[in-house]
Amino acid sequence: MSKSKRRLLLGNEAIARGLIESGCAIATSYPGTPASEILAAVAFFQNQESLPIHTQWAVNEKVAFEVAYAGCQTGLRVAVSMKQVGLNVASDPLMSAAYLGVKGGFVLISADDPGPHSSQTEQDSRLMAMFAKIPVLDPDSPRQAKELMGIAYDLSEAYQIPVMVRPTTRVCHSRQDIALGAIPKTKRAVNFEKNPARWAATPKFRLQLHGELEEKLNAIAKYRPTAPKKLNRTSRATRAIIASGVAAAHIKDILKELKIWSKIPFYQVVQPFPLHSKFIDQMIETYEEILVIEETMGVIEMQLADRYRVKGKMSATVPKVGELSPEKIQQIVTDFAGLKSEVFSIKSPPSRRPTLCPGCPHRASFFAIKKAAPKGIYTSDIGCYTLGLNMGAVDTVLCMGAAISQASGFYHAYKNEKKRPDIVATIGDSTFFHAGVPALIDAVVQKVGFVLVILDNRTTAMTGNQPTPATGQGACGEPTGIVDIRSLVEGCGVKFIREANPYELKNFIPLLKEAVKYSRKNGPAVVISKYPCVLHRARQGESGESIPVEVSDACDGCGYCIKHFECPALIYHDDEDDKHVSIDPILCTACGVCLNVCPKGAFVEKQ
Amino acid sequence: MSKAVKQQILISGVGGQGVLFITGLLAEAAINKGLAVFTSETHGMAQRGGTVVSHFKVGDFSSPLIRPFQADGLLVLKDENIAQHGSFLRAGGWAVVNSSNDVKINKDLTASAVDADRLAQEIANPKALNLIVLGLALARAGRKRRDRINLFCSLADVKKVLQKRFGGRQKIRDASIKALEAGYKELRN
Numbered sequence: 155m156s157k158s159k160r161r162l163l164l165g166n167e168a169i170a171r172g173l174i175e176s177g178c179a180i181a182t183s184y185p186g187t188p189a190s191e192i193l194a195a196v197a198f199f200q201n202q203e204s205l206p207i208h209t210q211w212a213v214n215e216k217v218a219f220e221v222a223y224a225g226c227q228t229g230l231r232v233a234v235s236m237k238q239v240g241l242n243v244a245s246d247p248l249m250s251a252a253y254l255g256v257k258g259g260f261v262l263i264s265a266d267d268p269g270p271h272s273s274q275t276e277q278d279s280r281l282m283a284m285f286a287k288i289p290v291l292d293p294d295s296p297r298q299a300k301e302l303m304g305i306a307y308d309l310s311e312a313y314q315i316p317v318m319v320r321p322t323t324r325v326c327h328s329r330q331d332i333a334l335g336a337i338p339k340t341k342r343a344v345n346f347e348k349n350p351a352r353w354a355a356t357p358k359f360r361l362q363l364h365g366e367l368e369e370k371l372n373a374i375a376k377y378r379p380t381a382p383k384k385l386n387r388t389s390r391a392t393r394a395i396i397a398s399g400v401a402a403a404h405i406k407d408i409l410k411e412l413k414i415w416s417k418i419p420f421y422q423v424v425q426p427f428p429l430h431s432k433f434i435d436q437m438i439e440t441y442e443e444i445l446v447i448e449e450t451m452g453v454i455e456m457q458l459a460d461r462y463r464v465k466g467k468m469s470a471t472v473p474k475v476g477e478l479s480p481e482k483i484q485q486i487v488t489d490f491a492g493l494k495s496e497v498f499s500i501k502s503p504p505s506r507r508p509t510l511c512p513g514c515p516h517r518a519s520f521f522a523i524k525k526a527a528p529k530g531i532y533t534s535d536i537g538c539y540t541l542g543l544n545m546g547a548v549d550t551v552l553c554m555g556a557a558i559s560q561a562s563g564f565y566h567a568y569k570n571e572k573k574r575p576d577i578v579a580t581i582g583d584s585t586f587f588h589a590g591v592p593a594l595i596d597a598v599v600q601k602v603g604f605v606l607v608i609l610d611n612r613t614t615a616m617t618g619n620q621p622t623p624a625t626g627q628g629a630c631g632e633p634t635g636i637v638d639i640r641s642l643v644e645g646c647g648v649k650f651i652r653e654a655n656p657y658e659l660k661n662f663i664p665l666l667k668e669a670v671k672y673s674r675k676n677g678p679a680v681v682i683s684k685y686p687c688v689l690h691r692a693r694q695g696e697s698g699e700s701i702p703v704e705v706s707d708a709c710d711g712c713g714y715c716i717k718h719f720e721c722p723a724l725i726y727h728d729d730e731d732d733k734h735v736s737i738d739p740i741l742c743t744a745c746g747v748c749l750n751v752c753p754k755g756a757f758v759e760k761q
Numbered sequence: 762m763s764k765a766v767k768q769q770i771l772i773s774g775v776g777g778q779g780v781l782f783i784t785g786l787l788a789e790a791a792i793n794k795g796l797a798v799f800t801s802e803t804h805g806m807a808q809r810g811g812t813v814v815s816h817f818k819v820g821d822f823s824s825p826l827i828r829p830f831q832a833d834g835l836l837v838l839k840d841e842n843i844a845q846h847g848s849f850l851r852a853g854g855w856a857v858v859n860s861s862n863d864v865k866i867n868k869d870l871t872a873s874a875v876d877a878d879r880l881a882q883e884i885a886n887p888k889a890l891n892l893i894v895l896g897l898a899l900a901r902a903g904r905k906r907r908d909r910i911n912l913f914c915s916l917a918d919v920k921k922v923l924q925k926r927f928g929g930r931q932k933i934r935d936a937s938i939k940a941l942e943a944g945y946k947e948l949r950n
C-alpha cells in the first residue's frame with residue numbers, strides 16, 4: 155500500500171469521490187441521515203479541484219431527482235442521493251424514469267438505515283428498485299462503494315437505465331483508508347436531442363417501453379462486471395452461504411475467525427436485483443442448503459426460487475426486524491455450520507435518550523406552546539424538534555410535512571364535537587419548504603382552525619446544518635436566491651401571521667395565546683419562531699445571547715424545570731434533605747430562557 | 762509496515778463529548794503508520810446528547826463493527842456507559858474511563874480512571890475531556906512494564922496528528938496538545 159495517496163474517507167465521502175472520479179457533472183440531494191454527507195463531499199471536491207459541475211441541495215427529493223434526471227437526458231453523468239424514506243417522496247419520477255430510460259449515466263443513491271438509527275422505518279430500498287424495475291448495487295464497505303460508482307455509471311449507460319446504489323448506515327458512516335484516483339479532465343458535450351415520442355411517451359408507447367425494460371433486466375441479469383463472486387476456495391460442499399452489503403463484510407471476518415473459511419462456500423452478491431440468472435441456476439443445482447443473509451428484506455432470497463433449500467428471512471432463520479449485527483450473524487452462521495454455539499450477544503441497558511441542545515430555541519418554543527394551549531393536540535414533524543417529545547410537546551410524528559395535514563385531520567375529526575381541542579402544529583423551516591407548503595394551502599382552503607408554529611432556525615439542523623431555501627447559500631457556499639418564509643405563508647393565503655423570537659418568552663407566550671384564540675374562530679394562524687440553531691451559530695462564528703443564570707435559594711427541588719423544560723444543563727440533585735437544581739457551567743450557553751421558566755422564580759441573572 | 766498489528770478499540774460517550782474527534786485522531790495516526798483503518802460512527806439524532814459510540818479497528822478487517830467480548834481496549838468518556846459497553850471488552854483487555862472514582866469493568870478488571878471533567882476545567886478547556894482520556898491511554902501505552910497496554914500509536918504520533926490538523930491555528934493547537942499531555946501526566950506510578 156502506498157502511504158501517500160491513501161486518505162481516510164467516510165463512506166459517504168468515498169461515494170462522492172467515486173462519483174467525481176467517474177465524471178459526474180450534476181449532483182443533487184435533500185439531506186437525510188445516513189445520506190447527508192454525500193452531496194457535501196461532492197461540493198468539497200468540487201471546490202478543491204475547481205470542477206465545472208452543478209451541485210445543489212434541492213427543496214425535496216422529488217425535485218432533486220427530476221433536476222438530475224433532466225441532466226442525464228442531455229447526455230451528462232448525474233447523481234441524486236437521499237435517505238430511504240426520501241425515496242418514497244421521489245418514487246413518482248423514479249417509476250417513470252425506469253420506463254423512459256436514460257442517456258447519460260444516472261446513479262440514484264438511496265441510503266438505508268437498518269436499526270433504525272435515525273429513521274422512521276427500516277424499509278429496504280432494494281425492494282423499491284425491484285418495484286421500479288431497475289438494477290441495484292449493494293456495497294459492503296466505503297471502499298467498495300467508491301468502486302461501484304464507476305460500475306454503476308457503465309451499467310447505466312450500457313443499458314440506458316437508471317441504476318440504484320444502496321449503501322446502509324454502516325457503509326455511509328464508516329471510515330476507511332482509501333486510495334484516491336484521478337478526476338477526468340474531459341468534458342462531455344451537453345446535447346438534449348428532442349424525441350417527444352420517448353421523453354414524453356404516451357400510455358400506448360409506455361407499454362412498449364415496459365417491454366423494453368423487461369428485456370434490459372434480462373440482459374442485466376447476465377452482466378459480467380456485477381456478477382456474484384465466490385470469495386473462498388472450498389472443497390466439495392453441500393451447503394453454501396450467500397450475502398450482500400455489510401452482512402457480507404461481517405461474514406468474511408466471522409468465517410475466518412471460526413476457522414471454517416475453507417469449509418463453507420461463500421458468495422457475495424453485489425447486484426441483488428436483478429439476481430444473475432446463471433447464478434440462480436448454479437446455486438439450486440449445486441447445493442442442498444443455502445443460507446441467505448441480507449438487510450433488511452429478503453430480496454435475494456425471494457429470487458432464489460426453491461423454498462426448501464433456501465434458509466433466510468422467510469424460513470425465520472434470519473431475523474426480519476432490526477439491524478443484522480455481527481453478533482447476530484455469528485450466531486446464525488455458527489448454527490448453520492453445525493458448530494457448538496456460545497452466547498455471542500449481550501443484553502445491554504437502554505441508551506441515553508437524545509435531547510435538544512442546551513440553548514436550543516425549539517425548547518423555548520415548545521415551552522411556550524404548552525403554556526398557550528395546555529390541553530392542545532400537538533402535531534409535529536421530522537427534525538431536531540421531534541425531540542420536543544421529551545417535553546410532552548409532541549404528540550404525533552408521521553413523515554415529512556404531516557404536522558400540518560394531520561392538524562387538519564384532527565380539526566375535521568373534532569369539527570362536530572361540542573368541545574374542540576386547540577391544535578398546534580410544529581414544523582421546521584426546511585421541512586416546511588420540503589412538504590409543508592401544499593398541506594398549508596389545503597388547510598387555508600378548508601379553513602382549518604389551528605396554529606402552525608414554523609420553527610425557523612435558519613438551517614437543516616438535524617442532518618448537519620445544510621442550507622434551506624431561506625438561507626441564500628448553496629452547497630458550495632455560493633450565494634443563491636432566497637425565498638422568504640413570511641411571504642410564502644402570505645402567498646398560501648394565511649391571514650394571521652406573526653414573527654417573534656422564542657427566547658423572549660415574556661412576549662412569545664402571549665403572542666401564541668393570541669394565535670390560539672384567533673384560530674378557534676377564524677382558521678389557520680401562523681407564528682414564525684425565529685432564532686438560529688445553537689450549532690449553526692457556532693459554525694458561523696456568531697455569538698448569541700449572554701445572560702448568565704444562577705439558581706437562587708428559592709429553588710425547593712420541585713423538579714418542574716427538569717420535567718417541563720428539560721435543558722441538559724440543568725442538574726437535579728436528589729439529596730435527602732436538600733433537593734435542588736444547579737446549572738452545569740460547561741453545558742449552559744447562557745441563553746437566559748430558564749429565567750422565565752421556574753414557577754418560584756428561582757432562576758436569577760448572575761450579577 | 763508491521764503486518765501483525767490488529768487492534769479493536771471501542772470509544773464510548775454521549776453526543777457533544779467529542780467521541781468522533783478522538784476516533785479521527787487515532788485513525789489519522791494509524792494511516793500515518795501505513796496501517797489499514799476501519800471505523801464506524803454514530804451520526805444523526807443520537808448526536809444530540811444521546812449515546813454515541815465509535816468502533817475503531819486497525820489491521821486487516823472486513824467488518825466495521827466490533828462484536829461483544831472482542832475489543833482490545835475501551836475508551837469511555839461517560840462512566841455511565843460502562844453498563845452498556847463494558848461487555849465489548851475481551852478477557853485481558855484494557856479500559857480507560859472518565860470518572861472521579863475507580864471503576865470496575867468486570868470481576869477481573871478495574872479501569873484506569875481520570876476525572877477528565879474536572880481536569881478539563883482546571884486547564885480552562887472544558888471541551889477537551891476527550892483528549893485527556895486519550896492522553897491517559899497513551900501514557901499506559903508508553904509504559905515499559907506495569908500498567909502497560911498494547912496500543913499501535915504513541916503520544917508523539919497523536920501530537921503529530923493534532924499539529925497537522927490544526928496547522929496554523931496556534932491557539933487551539935496548543936490547547937489541544939496541553940489537554941492531551943494533562944491526561945498523559947495523570948498516570949500515577
Ligand code: SF4
Nearest residue numbers: 511514538615687688
Ligand atoms: S442542533 Fe440546533 S436545532 Fe438541533 S437541537 Fe441543537 S440547537 Fe436545536
Ligand code: SF4
Nearest residue numbers: 721742743745746748
Ligand atoms: S441559560 Fe438556562 S436554559 Fe439556557 S442553556 Fe443555560 S441552563 Fe439551559
